[in-house]
Amino acid sequence: MTEQRVNEPDVTWLDPDTVQLRQTKASHWEAPFLYLLFGRERSLLIDTGATTDEAQFALRATIERLTSDWLRRNPVVFVRPYPLVVAHSHAHGDHIAGDALLRGRPGTTVVGTSPAEVIGFFGFHTWPDETVSFDLGRRVIDVIGGPGHEPSAVAFFDRQTGILFTGDTVLPAHLYVRDLTQFRATVERLIRFRDDPTAPVRELRGAHIEMSNDPGVVYPPGTVDQPDEAPLPLRPRILDRVLAALDELDGTPGQRVVRRRFIVTLNR
Ligand SMILES: [Zn+2]
Numbered sequence: 001m002t003e004q005r006v007n008e009p010d011v012t013w014l015d016p017d018t019v020q021l022r023q024t025k026a027s028h029w030e031a032p033f034l035y036l037l038f039g040r041e042r043s044l045l046i047d048t049g050a051t052t053d054e055a056q057f058a059l060r061a062t063i064e065r066l067t068s069d070w071l072r073r074n075p076v077v078f079v080r081p082y083p084l085v086v087a088h089s090h091a092h093g094d095h096i097a098g099d100a101l102l103r104g105r106p107g108t109t110v111v112g113t114s115p116a117e118v119i120g121f122f123g124f125h126t127w128p129d130e131t132v133s134f135d136l137g138r139r140v141i142d143v144i145g146g147p148g149h150e151p152s153a154v155a156f157f158d159r160q161t162g163i164l165f166t167g168d169t170v171l172p173a174h175l176y177v178r179d180l181t182q183f184r185a186t187v188e189r190l191i192r193f194r195d196d197p198t199a200p201v202r203e204l205r206g207a208h209i210e211m212s213n214d215p216g217v218v219y220p221p222g223t224v225d226q227p228d229e230a231p232l233p234l235r236p237r238i239l240d241r242v243l244a245a246l247d248e249l250d251g252t253p254g255q256r257v258v259r260r261r262f263i264v265t266l267n268r
Contacts, residue, residue: 176265
C-alpha cells in the first residue's frame with residue numbers, strides 16, 4: 001500500500017462516474033468535501049477547496065489523475081481536451097480557493113462566484129425560485145437556487161446517483177444562517193424538490209463534517225483531529241428537521257438551535 005501524502009485529498013468513488021474528494025485536515029482544518037461528476041460531454045467539479053497552493057493541496061494533479069482514469073475506462077468519449085466545468089456550492093473562501101489552480105487548464109471553464117455570474121452561467125430566469133438543468137452528456141444535473149448561507153449558493157441534484165449536494169446549507173455541522181428569510185425559502189425549495197417524484201433524492205451530501213457521533217455534540221472550529229465524526233450523508237427527511245429548527249429562531253444574533261445531526265446558528 002502506498003502512503004497518502006498530506007497534500008492529497010481523500011478520494012472515494014461513489015459510483016463509476018462520481019468522485020467524492022475531501023481535503024485532509026492536515027492540509028486545512030476546514031477539510032471541505034468536493035465532488036467530481038463525469039458525463040459523456042464534460043465533467044463537473046463542485047468546489048475547489050480551501051487552499052490556493054498546489055504543494056499544500058494537490059487539486060490539479062488529483063483532477064488530472066482521476067480524469068485520465070475515467071477516460072481510460074470510457075474510450076467512447078473522444079473529445080480532447082475533455083471539458084471540465086468548475087462550479088461552486090457557494091462563494092466562501094474554503095470552497096473556491098483552489099479555482100486558481102484550475103484556471104488556464106486546457107478545456108476548463110471556471111464559473112464566476114457572484115450571484116450574477118452563477119445566474120448567467122446556468123441560465124436562471126427567475127432566481128432563486130427556478131430549478132435549471134445542466135447536461136454533462138447523458139447525465140443531467142439539476143441546479144437549485146440556494147441563497148441564505150451565502151448569496152450565490154446553489155444545490156446540485158444528480159439524477160444518476162440520487163445525491164443532492166447541499167454545500168454549507170444542509171450538512172452535519174453548523175448551519176450558518178446569514179439571511180433567515182432566504183435560508184428558510186431555500187429549505188422550503190429543497191423540500192418541494194425532494195417531494196417531486198420525478199427527482200428521487202436518495203441522500204444529501206454537504207461540504208463539511210463538524211458534528212461528532214454524539215448527538216448534538218460539535219467539534220469546534222479549528223479542530224484538526226476528529227476521531228469520532230458523524231457520517232457525511234444525511235437522509236432527505238432531515239430537511240423537515242432543519243425547517244422546524246429555523247422556526248425556533250427568534251432573530252437574536254448568534255442564537256443556536258441544537259439538533260442531533262446539525263446546529264442552526266444565526267449569524268451575528
Ligand atoms: Zn460557507
